[in-house]
Each structure stands twice: as structure tokens, then as C-alpha cells.
Amino acid sequence: MLKVSNISKSYGDIKAIDNLSLEIHTDSIFGLLGVNGAGKTTLLSILNGLIEVDSGEIEIFGLDIKRDKKEIKNISSIIPQHLAFYEKLTVKENLDFFARIQKANKNSIEKAIEVNSLESLLSQSAYTLSGGQKRRLNIAIGLLNNPKIIYFDEPTVGIDPKSRNEILDSIKNYRDLGTTVVYTSHYMNEIEKICDEVAIVDRGQVIKQDKLENLLSNRVSDSVFVECIYSEKLKTLNLDIKDSTIIQTTSDKLIKILELLKINNIYLKQIKYGATNLEKYFLEVTS
Amino acid sequence: MFFAMIKKEFLLLLRDKHALLALFVMPAIFIVIMSVAMRDQFAHENVVFSMKIHNLDKSEKSKNLISSLESDNRFEVLNDDSTQFVLEIPKNYKEDSTQKIKIVVKGSLKSDMIEMFKAKLLKKIMNLELKNISENLEQFSPKTSKALDSISDDSEMFVVSYEKDIAIPNSTQQSVPTWIVFGMFFVIIPMSTIYINERKQNTLARLNSMNISIFSMSISKSIPYLLVNQIQVWIMIGVGVFIVPLFNTPALEINGSIMAITLISVALSFSAIGLSNLIAVSATSSEQATTIGGILNILLGAIGGVMVPKFIMPETMQEFAQLSPMSWGLDGFLDIFLKAGDVSMVLKESFMLMLFGSVCLGISMLILHIRVSRGL
Numbered sequence: 001m002l003k004v005s006n007i008s009k010s011y012g013d014i015k016a017i018d019n020l021s022l023e024i025h026t027d028s029i030f031g032l033l034g035v036n037g038a039g040k041t042t043l044l045s046i047l048n049g050l051i052e053v054d055s056g057e058i059e060i061f062g063l064d065i066k067r068d069k070k071e072i073k074n075i076s077s078i079i080p081q082h083l084a085f086y087e088k089l090t091v092k093e094n095l096d097f098f099a100r101i102q103k104a105n106k107n108s109i110e111k112a113i114e115v116n117s118l119e120s121l122l123s124q125s126a127y128t129l130s131g132g133q134k135r136r137l138n139i140a141i142g143l144l145n146n147p148k149i150i151y152f153d154e155p156t157v158g159i160d161p162k163s164r165n166e167i168l169d170s171i172k173n174y175r176d177l178g179t180t181v182v183y184t185s186h187y188m189n190e191i192e193k194i195c196d197e198v199a200i201v202d203r204g205q206v207i208k209q210d211k212l213e214n215l216l217s218n219r220v221s222d223s224v225f226v227e228c229i230y231s232e233k234l235k236t237l238n239l240d241i242k243d244s245t246i247i248q249t250t251s252d253k254l255i256k257i258l259e260l261l262k263i264n265n266i267y268l269k270q271i272k273y274g275a276t277n278l279e280k281y282f283l284e285v286t287s
Numbered sequence: 288m289f290f291a292m293i294k295k296e297f298l299l300l301l302r303d304k305h306a307l308l309a310l311f312v313m314p315a316i317f318i319v320i321m322s323v324a325m326r327d328q329f330a331h332e333n334v335v336f337s338m339k340i341h342n343l344d345k346s347e348k349s350k351n352l353i354s355s356l357e358s359d360n361r362f363e364v365l366n367d368d369s370t371q372f373v374l375e376i377p378k379n380y381k382e383d384s385t386q387k388i389k390i391v392v393k394g395s396l397k398s399d400m401i402e403m404f405k406a407k408l409l410k411k412i413m414n415l416e417l418k419n420i421s422e423n424l425e426q427f428s429p430k431t432s433k434a435l436d437s438i439s440d441d442s443e444m445f446v447v448s449y450e451k452d453i454a455i456p457n458s459t460q461q462s463v464p465t466w467i468v469f470g471m472f473f474v475i476i477p478m479s480t481i482y483i484n485e486r487k488q489n490t491l492a493r494l495n496s497m498n499i500s501i502f503s504m505s506i507s508k509s510i511p512y513l514l515v516n517q518i519q520v521w522i523m524i525g526v527g528v529f530i531v532p533l534f535n536t537p538a539l540e541i542n543g544s545i546m547a548i549t550l551i552s553v554a555l556s557f558s559a560i561g562l563s564n565l566i567a568v569s570a571t572s573s574e575q576a577t578t579i580g581g582i583l584n585i586l587l588g589a590i591g592g593v594m595v596p597k598f599i600m601p602e603t604m605q606e607f608a609q610l611s612p613m614s615w616g617l618d619g620f621l622d623i624f625l626k627a628g629d630v631s632m633v634l635k636e637s638f639m640l641m642l643f644g645s646v647c648l649g650i651s652m653l654i655l656h657i658r659v660s661r662g663l
Contacts, residue, residue, distance in 0.1 A: 011661065048496050052660060073498045084489040086295065088302045093295075100291035102497050145497070 001026055002047070002149065002180065007056030009042060009204075016042040017053070018204035024182060024197070026061075029175050031195030031212070032184040033282055039204040040184045041081070044151045047182070048078045061148060077147035081154045083138050087127040091118055091137055094126055095144065104144040112140040115170055132163025139167065149180040156190065168194050188279040192216075198278070202286050215281055222250050223284055226257060227269040234266060245269070288499070292507030299481050300511060306477030310519060314470030315526045318462050322527070323534045325458040336404050337363040337370040346381035351415055361407060371396060372404060388412075456625055459539045461596055463527035464620030468613045469593050470519050471555055474512045475563040475580035482508065482567035483576055486658075501655050505648065509560045516556035520548070543623030547630045551619035554637035554644075558612045561647030568654045587611045612643050 002024040009017040017039050024030045034040045045051040047058065049069045058065040063072050085094045095118075099109050113119055116136040121129060126137060135155060142150060152171065156164045172194055175181055185191055191198060192212065199209040208215065226247040228234060234241060237260060240248045249257055251273070261268065300306060340356070342349050353376075356362045363370075375389040390408075392401055421435035485491045494504060527539030541548070566583070570576035588594055591611030600608065608614045619636035622628035 045492075050492055050496055050659070070498055073496055076496075078493070078496050080489040080493060082487075082489045084493040086299060086490065088299055089295070093298065097291050097295045098493075098497070101288045101494070101499060103288070141493070 001059075001061070002182075003057075003059045004047070005057040005059075007046065007053045007058060009046060009051065009053050015204050017046065019056075020201070020204060020206055021056075022199050022206050022209055024180065026180050027175060027178055028196040029171065029181040029183055029194050031191040031198040032182060032201055033188070033191060033198055033278075034184075034201035035286065038201045040201055041153055042204075043201065044078060044153050044182065044184065048076055048151055049073050050078075074145065075148040076151065077142040077145055077149075078151045079139050079142040079153060079155050081157060083134050085126055085137060085141055088125065090123055090125055091129070092122040094137065095122075095140060098141045099144045102145045104146075108144050108146055111146075112143040115143065115173070116140040117166075130163075132159045132166070135159050135163065135167060139170070143174075147179065149182065150174060152181065152183045152185075154185050155183075156185065156187065164190070188277070188282060192278045200282060200285055208285055212278075216278060223273075224249050224251050224254050225272040226254070226261075227272070228261065229267040229269055231264070231266045233264045237264065289503070289507055289510075292499075292503070293510050296481070296508055296511040300477055300515065303477055303480075306480075309473045309476055310470060310515060311522060313473070314466040314519070314523055315530075317466045317469075318459075318523055318526045319530055319534065321462040321466070322459040322531045322536045325462065326536045334400070334403065335361060335363050336372060336407070337365055338372040338374050339365055339367065339370045341373065341375045343378045344376045344380035348381040348415075348419075349376045352376070352412065355411055355415060359411070368393075374408075456596075456621060457537050459527050459531050459537050460621070460624050462531075463523055463539050464617055464624065465593050465596075467520055467523045467552070467620065468555060468591075468616045469584070469588050470523065471516045471552075471616075472559045472562070472584050472587065472613065474516065474556075474559050475566055475584060476577055478508065478512055478560070478563040479567035479570060479576035479580055480573045482564075483570060483573045487572075492659075495659055501652055501659060505564060505652055505655070509557075509564070509648070512560050512563070513553070513556050516559065517549075517552060520552040524548075539624065541624065542627035543632075544629045547623045547628050547633050548620075550630055550637050551616060551623065551633045551640075554640035555612075555616040555619070557644035558616070558640040558647075559644075561644030561651070562612075564651035565647040565654075568651045568658065587613045590614070592617050612640055615639050615643075 004020060004022050006019050006021055007017055008015065008019055020039070020043065032040050032043065042051065046053055047060070047065075049065060049072050052066075060072050061075060063075075065072055086097070089097065095109050095112065098104075113122070116139055118133075118136060118140055121133060121137075126134065129137065139152075139155060155171075156167055159167075168190060171181055171183065175196075183191070183195060195212055197209070197211050198215055199206045201207070226249065228245050228247065230245050234245070234247075239257065239260075242248055247257060254271075258268075338356075340353055342353060353364070357364045371393060373391040373393060375391070377386040377388065380386050380388070388408075390401075390405070417435050421432045424435065425432040482491075485494075491504070495501075524539065524541065528541070529538075532538040562583075563580070566576050566580050570579060585594075588611075590608055591597075591613030592600070592608050593613055597605050597608050597614065597617070615636040619628075619633040619640075622632045622636075626632065
């Protein structure tokens with residue numbers, strides 16, 4: 001269990017993390033969603049012991065981050081958004097280097113190579129790899145210390161769909177093998193595809209945290225989306241219109257809006273309750 | 288862990304061809320070019336003047352002068368057009384004292400070199416005249432003849448000593464330590480480039496997340512460059528000893544102790560690495576580090592006697608030069624090469640260089656600590 005209680009972190013006058021609390025269960029994939037600058041990367045850096053908090057408590061597998069930072073670093077690993085390895089070294093030289101400085105054994109190197117399908121690339125210089133291969137090397141380095149918890153900071157940025165799916169599948173494998181995964185991404189469909197639980201971070205605070213299916217359930221939202229056939233008259237009705245044809249409202253105002261549409265001879269296409277997918281839900285709660 | 292970090296740094300450096308060129312090839316080329324180009328400018332007592340002689344006189348007197356010049360190792364009489372001077376001995380040189388020897392200066396020579404040549408030539412002619420007078424006087428006044436003989440030999444008439452402890456190097460003795468010092472400080476460029484790339488690509492943050500301390504990072508980065516600097520020193524000394532003489536320029540003579548060379552070069556390296564670390568952690572991009580490093584290197588070199596030798600600087604500039612660590616290193620090497628210096632002679636310079644390096648390294652670790660605590 002990873003327990004974060006009321007942590008805050010400021011850079012001068014800017015509050016990057018503001019009294020944030022959350023709980024992450026072991027052996028799960030936990031998604032962190034938030035716009036750029038919401039505080040996701042700062043939070044990951046704090047959880048990994050790279051940045052110290054100004055206040056608050058963090059407990060990871062029973063270890064206190066202030067007291068047991070070294071041990072926490074030993075059992076965790078961060079896969080940074082940027083490719084954090086040496087381009088001028090070969091794949092093998094990179095893996096050997098990062099393994100030796102962490103005193104990882106040969107089995108760990110072999111496992112990282114196998115899980116990320118790097119066998120045929122070992123003698124290649126890292127800068128000659130494709131985008132997807134580089135991402136896999138970046139991930140493989142993070143697995144060398146057999147971490148109990150891995151933090152993925154947008155690991156699929158800039159790669160093709162095939163490589164992305166391979167990476168997502170391998171992340172699900174880590175969870176199945178008993179590793180806790182914390183995953184941040186801009187791609188909502190990735191979060192939907194692999195995460196068990198999601199927290200939405202906005203302005204350094206967790207504004208929603210729940211199981212993915214609960215967030216996607218209609219019950220959690222009061223919003224109603226009325227989609228119409230396009231009509232010029234829609235613009236004159238003084239309603240909250242998105243994408244030219246979708247009226248966003250709440251259930252108590254629905255009857256009045258339907259009457260208004262009927263009077264103006266605007267035809268309905270469909271009515272949807274609550275968020276239909278994570279992206280819409282995310283936009284709704286962060287707007 | 289340490290060994291892995293050192294190996295990584297070596298591999299990165301060996302694959303950086305531009306850095307290798309800057310560290311090894313550039314100073315080696317500079318040593319050869321500057322030693323050869325400055326050969327005559329640095330020549331003093333041991334200078335050899337080359338000349339071609341046109342003798343229009345054919346008398347015994349002129350023949351004596353020519354044979355005297357030919358037998359003197361400070362003059363080189365050649366029969367081709369590569370000489371510095373052409374000497375024309377006029378007709379009736381023996382009989383007509385108003386006839387003057389004509390000197391043609393070929394190419395561009397400094398006026399003090401021309402004056403030195405004229406003085407040495409005059410001494411030669413005067414000695415021959417005195418010898419002639421002495422021979423003529425011998426039967427009339429043997430005492431006077433003997434006295435004249437004693438002052439007409441070729442030995443030096445003066446003993447020169449310097450009030451200050453100054454030793455004037457030849458061009459090789461000046462060039463080798465100069466470009467060793469300058470070349471060693473060029474580690475700023477590869478070191479800061481690798482450091483900044485690591486920081487920008489989050490590799491440094493990754494290393495930090497793997498429990499690698501800032502102290503370990505800084506020291507493990509420094510050791511490979513310490514070794515690189517030592518290789519540089521011995522390659523440059525090798526160029527001075529073996530390559531420079533191939534260009535008709537004096538070879539470097541190592542008169543001092545090897546231990547002293549090792550001490551001053553380790554201290555100098557520590558100083559260069561400390562400064563490199565400081566620039567690497569302070570700069571925000573490799574372009575910025577390369578520019579700042581390059582400018583600082585040239586400024587320290589200009590102040591410290593790399594561009595212009597300290598002994599020809601005005602006294603105030605010589606005092607100002609003491610602010611540059613390059614000057615301390617240069618003084619140390621010159622003490623070893625010129626004054627057969629031992630370890631005790633370079634202790635002061637070595638201490639100052641180590642102190643400078645330690646202060647720079649300390650500040651760079653502090654800056655890195657602040658950066659790391661802010662998430663790099």
C-alpha cells in the first residue's frame with residue numbers, strides 16, 4: 001500500500017502540490033490524469049524520493065519517505081518521460097552500466113531484455129534505435145532492480161500504435177507479476193485500457209479518485225448531453241453548446257430544453273447521461 | 288559502482304571524436320607550429336645566424352674573416368638562398384678602411400635580432416683586427432701583444448645575472464608547457480557537454496533515483512578526466528622531445544624531476560576539472576557551456592601567459608597574470624623544464640591549483656545539490 005497524506009510542495013510562490021492525499025493499492029495499475037502543469041511529474045518525483053515535500057506524510061510499503069528514502073529508492077523505479085540513457089553507448093552497455101550501479105544481478109538484466117524484446121538489439125548503439133525500441137530500452141533500464149513499484153511518466157509519447165500496444169501489454173504483465181504500477185499519460189484511451197484505479201490531478205490537488213468503472217459510470221455525473229441535427233437556430237438559443245451540435249446541461253433542465261428545441265423545429269439525434277468515456281469525464285471535472 | 292561510472296565516462300569520451308581532437312590533436316599541432324614559428328623570437332645566446340657571403344675582395348683579410356665565421360658555431364655560412372642574411376665584402380676591403388661590409392637582411396627579422404647579428408659580426412671583425420695588431424706588435428712589445436691576445440679570443444667578456452629569478456625559455460620550452468596547460472583546460476568542453484546532456488535527458492535524475500549520491504557522481508566524473516589529462520601531458524612532452532626537433536627546432540629537455548611533473552600536472556588537472564564541473568552545473572545548455580568554457584579558457588590563457596609569454600609582459604601585467612590558474616601551472620612547468628625543478632619547487636603552485644580546484648568542485652556540488660532538490 002502506498003499512502004500519501006496531505007503533502008504540499010512549492011517552488012517560490014508557485015504551489016506545485018497543494019495538500020494532496022491519495023492511496024494506491026498494491027498489485028494494481030494506478031492512473032494519474034491531469035493537464036500539463038497539474039503536478040503529475042512533481043508528484044512522481046516526490047514518490048520516487050527525487051524531490052522532498054514541504055509538508056505531509058508518505059508511506060510506501062510501510063517505509064517512511066523521509067526516514068527510509070534510500071530503501072524506498074531501492075524498491076522503486078521511475079521510467080521518465082524523456083529517454084534517460086546514453087545514446088552513444090550500445091543497448092548492452094547501457095543495461096550493464098545501470099545494472100552495475102544498482103548492483104543488479106545477471107538474471108535481472110536477462111529478464112529486462114526478454115520482457116522488452118531487446119535480444120536482437122544488444123550490440124546496437126542506442127541512437128540508432130527506432131522510437132519504439134528506445135522506449136523499450138528506457139523501460140528495461142527501469143526494471144533492472146526488480147522494483148516493487150514502478151512509476152511510468154508518459155512512457156508512450158511519440159511512438160507508433162503497434163509499439164504503444166506492446167508497451168501497454170508489458171505493463172499489464174508487470175501488474176500480473178505482482179508489481180504496483182503508477183502510470184501517467186496524456187492518452188485517455190491508454191488509461192482506460194490498462195488502469196484499475198484513476199486519480200485526476202488538477203492544480204496540485206486530487207479532485208477525483210476512484211475505480212475506473214465508477215468514474216465511467218453514468219451515476220457519478222449529473223451532466224446530460226443532448227445532440228441535435230445541425231441548425232443555425234441553435235446559436236440563437238443561448239445554451240451551452242459544444243462542437244456546434246451538442247448541448248451540455250443537467251437533468252433538471254432537460255425538459256425545458258427539449259421543449260425549446262421542439263418549438264424551434266430542431267431535431268434530436270441522441271441524449272446521453274453522464275460521461276461516456278474518460279476523456280469527456282476528465283474535461284467535465286477539470287473545466 | 289565507481290568502476291562502472293568511470294568506464295561509462297571513458298566510453299562516452301572515446302566516442303566523442305571532436306573532444307578527442309580538442310584534447311589531443313589540437314595542442315600537439317599547436318606545440319609544433321608555435322615552437323617552429325617562434326624559434327627565432329625566443330633565440331638568445333644560443334642563436335645561430337645563417338648567411339651567404341659574396342666576397343668581392345679575395346684578400347687574406349677577407350678570407351680570414353670568412354674562415355673565422357665558418358668555424359664559429361654561432362654562424363652558419365651556406366651557399367644557398369635560404370639564409371637570414373647576405374654579407375657582401377667589398378673590393379679593397381683590406382686596403383680601404385672606408386669600404387663597408389654590406390648586410391642584406393632577407394625576410395622579416397626583428398630589429399633586435401639584426402642588432403645582435405651586427406654586434407656578433409663586429410666582435411668577430413674586431414677580434415681579427417686585434418689579433419693582427421697583436422702579431423705586428425709582438426716583436427716590438429711582447430707584453431702589449433700578449434695583453435691584446437687575451438682580449439681578442441672568442442670567449443664571452445661579460446657574466447650576466449638576473450636580479451629577479453627569471454629563466455628565459457626557448458620556443459619549445461615555452462610552447463610545450465603552454466599548450467599542455469591550455470589543452471588540459473579544454474576538458475571543460477567534453478565534460479560539460481556530457482554533464483548537461485545527462486541533466487537534460489533526465490539521466491542524472493535517473494542516477495539520483497538509483498541512490499547515486501552527488502559526491503559519487505562528481506568524483507566518478509572527475510577521475511577519467513584526471514587520467515585523460517595525464518595522458519595529454521605525456522603526449523605533449525613526447526611531441527616536444529621527438530616531433531619538434533624534426534622541424535629544425537630545439538627539442539624539449541626534461542631537466543627536472545618526473546615526480547615534480549606528475550605533481551604539477553595532477554594539481555593542474557584537478558583545477559581544470561573543478562572549473563569544468565562548475566561550468567557544467569551552472570550552464571543551462573551545452574551551447575552555453577561550450578561558449579562560456581571556450582571564452583573563459585582563452586581569457587585565462589591570455590592573462591596567464593599562454594598567448595603572450597609572461598616574461599615579455601610589462602610588470603603590472605605579470606602581477607595580474609598571477610590571478611590565472613593557468614599561470615600557476617605554467618610557472619610550475621617552466622620551473623621544472625628550465626631550472627631542473629624538483630617537487631619542492633612546485634609545491635606552492637600545486638597547492639594553489641588544488642585549492643582552486645577544490646573550491647570550484649565544492650561550489651559545483653552545492654549547485655548540483657540545489658538543482659537536484661528542485662528536481663534538476
